[in-house]
Amino acid sequence: MTSLLARVITVSDRSFTGEREDRGGPLAVGLLREAGWECPDAEVVADGATSVADGVRRAVEQGARLILTTGGTGIGPRDETPEGTRLVITRELPGIAEELRRSGLADTPLSIISRGLAGIVDPAGALVVNLPGSLRAVTAGVPVVLSVAAHIIDQLEGGDHS
Numbered sequence: 001m002t003s004l005l006a007r008v009i010t011v012s013d014r015s016f017t018g019e020r021e022d023r024g025g026p027l028a029v030g031l032l033r034e035a036g037w038e039c040p041d042a043e044v045v046a047d048g049a050t051s052v053a054d055g056v057r058r059a060v061e062q063g064a065r066l067i068l069t070t071g072g073t074g075i076g077p078r079d080e081t082p083e084g085t086r087l088v089i090t091r092e093l094p095g096i097a098e099e100l101r102r103s104g105l106a107d108t109p110l111s112i113i114s115r116g117l118a119g120i121v122d123p124a125g126a127l128v129v130n131l132p133g134s135l136r137a138v139t140a141g142v143p144v145v146l147s148v149a150a151h152i153i154d155q156l157e158g159g160d161h162s
Contacts, residue, residue, distance in 0.1 A: 001108025004066065004153065006032045007059035008042040009052070011072035011081050012133060016046040024070040024138045028131070031142040037066065047072050058090070058123045065153050067126055068145065071133030073116040081130050082115045089119030089128055096148065098131055100141050107136050118145075125156035 010025035026043025032039040043058070045051040052069065059067045072081030096118035104136055106110025116130030120154075131141040155161070 003038045006037040006039040006066040007064040009055040009069045010044045013047045014046045042113035049080040049084035053087040056088045067128045069130045073114045073132045082117045117136040121148040
């Protein structure tokens with residue numbers, strides 16, 4: 001695969017304010033780089049739909065074809081990553097989010113309360129996937145996304161369905 005640009009956005013009030021080190025974002029960046037993706041360091045944004053939407057839009061404007069968010073997929077008062085993502089994506093890919101929740105059950109029954117989304121930003125042809133913020137969710141989730149990301153991008157560019 002030709003090196004494509006990916007971006008990782010960590011969604012966390014505490015990491016944004018410096019109270020807590022961002023560990024999930026750098027982990028996702030490392031996994032993407034190991035898989036051959038060009039990926040700058042993670043951007044950290046505050047929780048909230050507006051900051052997530054703005055971060056995803058920035059990543060698209062920078063030419064990212066794959067955008068992973070980590071964090072903000074739960075049910076806490078400020079967990080609005082899906083809401084922010086929904087403001088930017090034009091088509092949902094529910095099967096990816098469903099598989100992330102299903103495969104996450106091997107690690108924790110709490111995976112079923114993740115509200116993460118996956119979808120496409122048209123016409124840019126970018127795939128956006130919300131991952132929970134835990135290290136094990138990132139470790140387990142990135143391979144799931146990578147198993148289909150190149151095919152999805154190929155399809156967005158008009159590739160064959162094979």
